[in-house]
Amino acid sequence: xxxxxxxxxxxxxxxxxxxxxxxxxxxxxxxxxxxxxxxxxxxxxxxxxxxxxxxxxxxxxxxxxxxxxxxxxxxxxxxxxxxxxxxxxxxxxxxxxxxxxxxxxxxxxxxxxx
Amino acid sequence: xxxxxxxxxxxxxxxxxxxxxxxxxxxxxxxxxxxxxxxxxxxxxxxxxxxxxxxxxxxxxxxxxxxxxxxxxxxxxxxxxxxxxxxxxxxxxxxxxxxxxxxxxxxxxxxxxxxxx
Numbered sequence: 001x002x003x004x005x006x007x008x009x010x011x012x013x014x015x016x017x018x019x020x021x022x023x024x025x026x027x028x029x030x031x032x033x034x035x036x037x038x039x040x041x042x043x044x045x046x047x048x049x050x051x052x053x054x055x056x057x058x059x060x061x062x063x064x065x066x067x068x069x070x071x072x073x074x075x076x077x078x079x080x081x082x083x084x085x086x087x088x089x090x091x092x093x094x095x096x097x098x099x100x101x102x103x104x105x106x107x108x109x110x111x112x113x114x
Numbered sequence: 115x116x117x118x119x120x121x122x123x124x125x126x127x128x129x130x131x132x133x134x135x136x137x138x139x140x141x142x143x144x145x146x147x148x149x150x151x152x153x154x155x156x157x158x159x160x161x162x163x164x165x166x167x168x169x170x171x172x173x174x175x176x177x178x179x180x181x182x183x184x185x186x187x188x189x190x191x192x193x194x195x196x197x198x199x200x201x202x203x204x205x206x207x208x209x210x211x212x213x214x215x216x217x218x219x220x221x222x223x224x225x226x227x228x229x230x231x
Binding site: 002031033035042043044045048050055056058088090092094096097098099100101102103104105106107108110 | 147149151157158159160161164166205207209210214215216217218219220221222223224
């Protein structure tokens with residue numbers, strides 16, 4: 001158990017819908033990362049927050065947004081869903097953003113868009 | 115731009131033997147970090163080992179060691195005495211340097227390791 005929790009574990013929805021994925025980082029970790037894992041794209045970085053502020057952005061679609069709340073939990077919002085958004089979405093947390101600060105990954109949310 | 119390349123999509127190893135998983139990277143920044151993660155069939159990502167670009171010695175963590183060859187830009191993972199539970203997907207990753215990168219990880223495509231009894 002990495003200490004990072006993600007809910008829900010599985011999500012099945014239809015095209016055009018909107019979903020929210022939730023992540024609670026390890027106690028004490030200030031940095032939260034979101035990654036998407038799909039068969040064709042592999043593991044891709046989406047976005048990162050550090051202590052409530054957006055720090056880095058990857059190839060995140062405009063239909064996707066995220067935020068980190070004062071209690072440090074984070075939510076990833078996916079809207080106008082398409083079939084191609086079906087993937088495993090990971091949240092990871094770390095104490096710092098450099099050096100040996102490894103990222104601890106949550107169990108992931110598997111999103112299926114029908 | 116930074117890039118990680120894992121050229122072995124799949125590998126087999128006999129139980130109790132050692133295996134090397136290849137990883138090459140590309141960056142122009144002198145300061146970087148390299149990570150290996152394991153992803154079993156259950157899906158979770160498990161951190162295995164870290165190597166910093168300025169570390170003088172190769173990293174080791176139990177049965178895992180990292181063969182770091184800076185001049186060749188390679189960071190191969192060596193698993194000694196393979197066990198059946200080592201069967202999984204293995205990802206090499208590099209921490210993108212620079213404050214604005216936020217410490218994000220850039221992943222390779224992964225190598226699927228199968229351990230034979």
